[in-house]
Amino acid sequence: DGGITQSPKYxxxxxxxxxxxxxxxxxxxxxxxxxRQDPGQGLRLIYYSQIVNDFQKGDIAEGYSVSRExxxxxxxxxxxAQKNPTAFYLCxxxxxxxxxxxxxxxxxxGTRLTVL
Amino acid sequence: KxxxxxxxAALSVPEGENLVLNCSFTDSAIYNLQWFRQDPGKGLTxxxxxxxxxxxxxxxxxxxxxxxxxxxxxxxxxxxQPGDSATYLCAVRANTGxxxxxxxxxxxTVIP
Numbered sequence: 001d002g003g004i005t006q007s008p009k010y011x012x013x014x015x016x017x018x019x020x021x022x023x024x025x026x027x028x029x030x031x032x033x034x035x036r037q038d039p040g041q042g043l044r045l046i047y048y049s050q051i052v053n054d055f056q057k058g059d060i061a062e063g064y065s066v067s068r069e070x071x072x073x074x075x076x077x078x079x080x081a082q083k084n085p086t087a088f089y090l091c092x093x094x095x096x097x098x099x100x101x102x103x104x105x106x107x108x109x110g111t112r113l114t115v116l
Numbered sequence: 117k118x119x120x121x122x123x124x125a126a127l128s129v130p131e132g133e134n135l136v137l138n139c140s141f142t143d144s145a146i147y148n149l150q151w152f153r154q155d156p157g158k159g160l161t162x163x164x165x166x167x168x169x170x171x172x173x174x175x176x177x178x179x180x181x182x183x184x185x186x187x188x189x190x191x192x193x194x195x196x197q198p199g200d201s202a203t204y205l206c207a208v209r210a211n212t213g214x215x216x217x218x219x220x221x222x223x224x225t226v227i228p
Binding site for chain 2: 004006033035040041042043044045048058088090092104105106107108109110112
């Protein structure tokens with residue numbers, strides 16, 4: 001099956017701890033994204049990457065870090081510097097066409113992070 | 117910065133009714149617009165993608181229209197069913213840059 005997987009589905013963290021959320025895709029997509037979703041709000045972009053070993057900050061990157069060592073993987077680390085990390089985190093990927101434009105996005109099932 | 121708004125935030129309709137969901141955006145310089153469906157606690161599923169040069173797209177009982185000059189898109193659902201109950205989100209991609217901007221969604225409940 002082709003698709004995007006995120007793990008774990010639920011994650012609990014104590015204040016002051018860093019935690020890493022996994023995102024893997026086997027769609028051979030170049031671009032990958034991390035979004036945060038809070039109740040009553042739309043998706044907000046944390047980081048995105050268009051190519052291995054390169055990534056850009058989104059609108060709310062503070063307190064988060066990412067890496068893109070492999071095309072298939074784009075893990076997100078929520079650091080202790082993130083003041084309000086409890087949220088639903090969604091990973092997405094997208095192909096890049098020959099014109100270097102991005103098309104539709106495909107989403108993973110999400111990880112719900114709760115800080116205790 | 118692009119702002120995307122969806123009205124209403126929530127909608128309840130009886131089964132079988134036709135309905136329209138609205139999406140508006142502030143910057144008309146978009147590359148494409150996409151409608152998604154999200155079930156509770158799940159990821160997003162793409163429903164329809166409209167390129168900036170297109171006026172509408174259809175898939176089954178769904179029809180999405182785009183009026184770029186007025187900054188509006190609508191998602192029409194015909195003969196609604198209880199299985200259509202979900203949150204519907206629209207997202208736009210600007211002509212420049214590589215970000216997608218999402219609306220806050222419309223939560224739809226179809227009552228049997």
